[in-house]
Amino acid sequence: VQLVESGGGLVQPGQSLRLSCAASGFTFSSYSMAWFRQAPGKEREFVATITWSGGSTYYRDSVKGRFTISRDNAKNTMYLQMNSLKPEDTAVYYCNAVQKGTTATIFRSWGQGTQVAVSS
Helix, strand or coil: CEEEEECCEEECCCCCEEEEEEEECCCHHHCEEEEEEECCCCCCEEEEEECCCCCCEEECHHHCCCEEEEEECCCCEEEEEECCCCHHHCEEEEEEEECCCCCCECCCCCCCCEEEEECC
16 A cells, blocks of 8 residues: 655645645545644644545535545545645645545555645
8 A cells, every 4th residue: 555645835824735645555446535634743633534436525624615625536546625724734744545434544554744834
């Protein structure tokens, strides 16, 4: 299993970023997937999840209306469009497969993550 996150960067408040998660080594289209993030000195937290078909999504309250999760099963890739970014969104962002209907991760190994920094 390999999960490779990309697309992070340094942006100003109010700007946007689009993160990508390229998956390999498992049948991507069979799994619900999710984004997580970890800010300095804090535990990793759930951000958003999407079902295998992309038909259902769920977000943590603090990102609702600003972030959009999506996937392209033909490309084995998941995305996170982040708009109206705030300083509190600063974190390393990770992806993983999750148990259907939960935020419980399936794979014990994580990718390297992609750093998002929001600062003026």
